[in-house]
Amino acid sequence: MGGQKMEKQYLTDDTICAPATTGGAITVIRISGSKAFEVIDKIFKAAYKSADFKKLESHKVVLGYIHDGKKQIDEVLATKFAGKKSYTGEDVVELSCHASPYIVQEVLRILMDNKVRMARPGEFTLRAFMNGKMDLSQAEAVADLVAANSKASHNLAFRQMRGHFSKNIQELRQQLVDFASLIELELDFSEEDVEFASRKKLYDLLKKIKAEVNRLINSFAKGNVLKHGIPVAIIGKPNVGKSTLLNAIFNEEKAIVSEIPGTTRDAIEDTIIIDNIAFRFVDTAGLRESGDEIENIGMKKTMEKVQQAAIVLYLFDASRTSMEEICDTIDDFRKNIDDKDKKLILIANKIDLLQEMPHHFKNLVELETIFVSAKRKENIQMLTDSLLKTAAAGAEEENQTIVTNSRHYEALKNTLEAVKQVKKGLDNNLSGDLLAVDLRTALYHLGSITGEVTNDEILGNIFEKFCIGK
Amino acid sequence: MGGQKMEKQYLTDDTICAPATTGGAITVIRISGSKAFEVIDKIFKAAYKSADFKKLESHKVVLGYIHDGKKQIDEVLATKFAGKKSYTGEDVVELSCHASPYIVQEVLRILMDNKVRMARPGEFTLRAFMNGKMDLSQAEAVADLVAANSKASHNLAFRQMRGHFSKNIQELRQQLVDFASLIELELDFSEEDVEFASRKKLYDLLKKIKAEVNRLINSFAKGNVLKHGIPVAIIGKPNVGKSTLLNAIFNEEKAIVSEIPGTTRDAIEDTIIIDNIAFRFVDTAGLRESGDEIENIGMKKTMEKVQQAAIVLYLFDASRTSMEEICDTIDDFRKNIDDKDKKLILIANKIDLLQEMPHHFKNLVELETIFVSAKRKENIQMLTDSLLKTAAAGAEEENQTIVTNSRHYEALKNTLEAVKQVKKGLDNNLSGDLLAVDLRTALYHLGSITGEVTNDEILGNIFEKFCIGK
Numbered sequence: 001m002g003g004q005k006m007e008k009q010y011l012t013d014d015t016i017c018a019p020a021t022t023g024g025a026i027t028v029i030r031i032s033g034s035k036a037f038e039v040i041d042k043i044f045k046a047a048y049k050s051a052d053f054k055k056l057e058s059h060k061v062v063l064g065y066i067h068d069g070k071k072q073i074d075e076v077l078a079t080k081f082a083g084k085k086s087y088t089g090e091d092v093v094e095l096s097c098h099a100s101p102y103i104v105q106e107v108l109r110i111l112m113d114n115k116v117r118m119a120r121p122g123e124f125t126l127r128a129f130m131n132g133k134m135d136l137s138q139a140e141a142v143a144d145l146v147a148a149n150s151k152a153s154h155n156l157a158f159r160q161m162r163g164h165f166s167k168n169i170q171e172l173r174q175q176l177v178d179f180a181s182l183i184e185l186e187l188d189f190s191e192e193d194v195e196f197a198s199r200k201k202l203y204d205l206l207k208k209i210k211a212e213v214n215r216l217i218n219s220f221a222k223g224n225v226l227k228h229g230i231p232v233a234i235i236g237k238p239n240v241g242k243s244t245l246l247n248a249i250f251n252e253e254k255a256i257v258s259e260i261p262g263t264t265r266d267a268i269e270d271t272i273i274i275d276n277i278a279f280r281f282v283d284t285a286g287l288r289e290s291g292d293e294i295e296n297i298g299m300k301k302t303m304e305k306v307q308q309a310a311i312v313l314y315l316f317d318a319s320r321t322s323m324e325e326i327c328d329t330i331d332d333f334r335k336n337i338d339d340k341d342k343k344l345i346l347i348a349n350k351i352d353l354l355q356e357m358p359h360h361f362k363n364l365v366e367l368e369t370i371f372v373s374a375k376r377k378e379n380i381q382m383l384t385d386s387l388l389k390t391a392a393a394g395a396e397e398e399n400q401t402i403v404t405n406s407r408h409y410e411a412l413k414n415t416l417e418a419v420k421q422v423k424k425g426l427d428n429n430l431s432g433d434l435l436a437v438d439l440r441t442a443l444y445h446l447g448s449i450t451g452e453v454t455n456d457e458i459l460g461n462i463f464e465k466f467c468i469g470k
Numbered sequence: 471m472g473g474q475k476m477e478k479q480y481l482t483d484d485t486i487c488a489p490a491t492t493g494g495a496i497t498v499i500r501i502s503g504s505k506a507f508e509v510i511d512k513i514f515k516a517a518y519k520s521a522d523f524k525k526l527e528s529h530k531v532v533l534g535y536i537h538d539g540k541k542q543i544d545e546v547l548a549t550k551f552a553g554k555k556s557y558t559g560e561d562v563v564e565l566s567c568h569a570s571p572y573i574v575q576e577v578l579r580i581l582m583d584n585k586v587r588m589a590r591p592g593e594f595t596l597r598a599f600m601n602g603k604m605d606l607s608q609a610e611a612v613a614d615l616v617a618a619n620s621k622a623s624h625n626l627a628f629r630q631m632r633g634h635f636s637k638n639i640q641e642l643r644q645q646l647v648d649f650a651s652l653i654e655l656e657l658d659f660s661e662e663d664v665e666f667a668s669r670k671k672l673y674d675l676l677k678k679i680k681a682e683v684n685r686l687i688n689s690f691a692k693g694n695v696l697k698h699g700i701p702v703a704i705i706g707k708p709n710v711g712k713s714t715l716l717n718a719i720f721n722e723e724k725a726i727v728s729e730i731p732g733t734t735r736d737a738i739e740d741t742i743i744i745d746n747i748a749f750r751f752v753d754t755a756g757l758r759e760s761g762d763e764i765e766n767i768g769m770k771k772t773m774e775k776v777q778q779a780a781i782v783l784y785l786f787d788a789s790r791t792s793m794e795e796i797c798d799t800i801d802d803f804r805k806n807i808d809d810k811d812k813k814l815i816l817i818a819n820k821i822d823l824l825q826e827m828p829h830h831f832k833n834l835v836e837l838e839t840i841f842v843s844a845k846r847k848e849n850i851q852m853l854t855d856s857l858l859k860t861a862a863a864g865a866e867e868e869n870q871t872i873v874t875n876s877r878h879y880e881a882l883k884n885t886l887e888a889v890k891q892v893k894k895g896l897d898n899n900l901s902g903d904l905l906a907v908d909l910r911t912a913l914y915h916l917g918s919i920t921g922e923v924t925n926d927e928i929l930g931n932i933f934e935k936f937c938i939g940k
Contacts, residue, residue, distance in 0.1 A: 021495070025491070025937050026939075026940075027491070028494075028496060028498060060529055060531070073628075096498070098616050102618050102620060102746065145570055146495060146568050146570050147570065148570040149571055150572060153572075154573065158542065162542075467494065468494075470494075
């Protein structure tokens with residue numbers, strides 16, 4: 001499927017190896033390429049004569065030891081995957097060694113000595129793509145799957161890896177091809193009576209294609225949320241305890257602060273996983289320092305934060321803030337934010353400084369208000385519960401295809417542009433030949449998603465973000 | 471072989487699971503126990519109908535996915551190891567999943583839901599021991615092997631895991647059994663003429679046994695060096711740059727500072743691996759802080775350090791120290807240390823402060839002297855080269871059995887004690903019945919090494935030091 005238009009850089013037929021695991025009790029070392037079996041036959045000796053590696057069938061495991069001709073390095077399990085039935089589509093061996101750094105180093109050294117080369121990041125998956133075992137969007141999903149840290153991001157990556165997304169793109173592609181056939185038909189019959197019917201069909205199909213491409217493009221915003229977490233902004237005046245609150249939330253939940261490789265998110269974000277839901281705290285630069293933020297956050301900067309967020313936590317100092325001040329702030333928000341999907345939660349901080357709960361804060365302006373002491377970590381769980389409740393309200397079972405990858409997003413936008421050109425051409429009664437140019441452009445951009453057309457630069461960008469051994 | 475005298479705590483026949491790897495591209499999850507196949511059959515579906523897990527033969531791998539009855543969690547490879555042919559001696563399945571924390575958590579959750587329990591540290595190896603797949607000293611070697619960070623420690627652990635050490639202990643045990651037979655013979659013939667000959671044989675055998683036990687006990691010091699690294703002490707007056715030198719050495723070599731689990735070394739040691747040789751810097755408390763050590767190291771404390779070391783680096787400030795002072799120090803050493811195997815290397819530090827190399831330091835007292843600037847990291851490699859040269863001079867191909875484990879060392883000392891009692895009894899013409907008591911004690915202690923006799927406490931101590939998944 002993939003790889004037909006590949007350039008030389010990746011068209012190597014050497015044999016590669018890499019550890020596919022990094023710690024624990026065992027280390028799995030992967031070897032892939034035409035020489036894999038030959039090399040293993042040389043450096044591996046089965047524990048029992050009856051279990052010769054050379055005669056082993058595919059998908060079989062055998063116990064034995066790795067040696068360098070002089071001495072034994074480790075007792076290992078060797079698994080054989082023959083040719084087309086392997087992950088890469090090449091001959092593959094997986095060695096399961098004891099996870100000692102010395103052993104791993106020695107086994108790799110022996111492999112190098114036998115002209116097996118260290119794999120580049122993602123090179124096993126790249127080979128799987130080149131050998132038609134998966135298309136490019138599936139390969140990209142493998143990296144997403146390994147990085148998945150929440151239920152939502154896992155579901156998305158898993159569905160994409162299993163080919164749901166590719167199938168959708170293929171269907172879209174088929175519609176474009178159908179359209180091209182109709183164009184030809186339309187041209188054939190252009191002088192006859194049937195013209196009108198086929199022209200309507202043409203327009204209907206084009207509308208359908210446009211709608212589907214548009215839907216995919218629009219799903220990207222949601223895909224981003226599902227993949228990277230629900231964006232949350234903490235805002236408030238200086239010294240109300242924003243950084244203390246952030247730290248309290250992260251401590252409370254024994255935060256898994258994620259760093260997803262291969263994504264282009266802002267560096268100043270903190271992600272926390274609560275009950276398998278990812279929340280992404282946007283623009284936390286400065287907030288993660290100990291002590292409070294030394295910053296006079298203006299309305300413009302605040303609004304930028306709010307713009308990026310789906311949940312906004314407005315923090316104020318309950319011991320110093322008047323009811324009027326809060327009402328003014330909320331009015332300001334309501335004027336500036338027209339997005340009804342944004343959830344605003346008021347956080348009354350520093351309740352440890354209060355003698356008693358002031359009456360005027362009760363049932364605050366019909367907005368959800370949570371009273372906390374960030375410093376003493378009081379009621380933080382009420383806050384995280386509220387985040388979870390908000391997330392649950394916004395969640396639906398996603399069976400529609402969603403775009404999560406900015407490369408796909410770009411390709412779809414380019415596709416849409418080309419489709420619009422086709423429509424314009426149709427409106428202007430352009431000849432079939434000329435329409436075909438824009439149709440080809442649309443097909444080209446769609447094809448780049450699944451890798452039917454690609455080049456070294458695209459591949460380089462995709463696979464350099466993989467981890468070694470995948 | 472093992473486990474006959476086991477108590478209830480470990481005699482469980484439930485099914486256990488744990489990840490055997492912690493990071494990278496894939497995660498291997500191990501499941502062992504009588505229900506392993508039944509559970510996998512329920513939660514795993516093969517990708518192809520022809521490859522049903524239930525019908526799969528042992529040592530075969532099959533592609534499929536893990537599900538919880540409702541949704542698919544991950545595409546995995548499942549490997550089947552049937553009963554006695556597995557690592558643990560029970561039915562074992564290894565699942566090779568994508569290494570996402572979410573996936574691993576979900577797969578473990580589904581296993582728990584099916585009454586598979588999380589394994590305790592080392593529990594797989596414990597079961598291998600209980601099912602007679604290896605003896606106790608081999609099981610201990612598995613942990614040592616995973617922790618091995620140098621060529622020497624790897625060789626020791628690998629030989630021990632492969633049963634070399636056990637074989638030696640078995641031979642020793644056989645000699646004790648032979649001795650017991652002779653005792654009986656001697657008693658049978660005690661009233662007759664043949665007495666003298668058999669008595670000589672008795673004494674010869676006892677001497678041989680004592681010598682062998684003694685040799686093993688004495689090998690422990692060397693075993694310790696091979697396992698944990700060659701002990702190196704850095705000594706010198708205050709402010710000569712000891713901590714700076716230590717840091718310079720560790721920076722230069724991009725130190726692999728090892729933390730070997732399950733060893734009882736002092737916490738204040740730093741290990742560095744240079745060319746696969748481990749060097750253990752003893753008593754570096756305070757030295758690892760930045761800046762120089764604020765301490766007035768007295769001769770007693772210095773001598774304690776020196777006592778523990780095989781290589782002593784005597785550091786002095788080349789810009790301030792007189793020849794006489796150095797000669798006095800060396801004389802002091804020679805008086806206090808009678809161990810010819812200890813290597814003393816003089817390090818003249820702070821050469822950056824010298825205008826030119828002073829003549830009186832050349833060919834310093836016939837001792838190897840290295841001129842360095844720890845601060846500027848000059849000539850540090852000369853020093854590490856010298857460490858390597860010293861190590862190479864002390865290394866021999868080790869084919870003799872060496873004791874590396876303090877538990878074995880204790881057991882051997884107890885064995886020796888019992889053997890000495892036997893000899894005493896023999897000298898005092900004790901009856902065979904009474905000699906047999908001490909013989910049994912000797913056999914008991916030897917048997918505790920390989921686990922022929924053991925108890926929950928010993929097992930607990932050994933396996934709690936393993937990592938999870940092994």
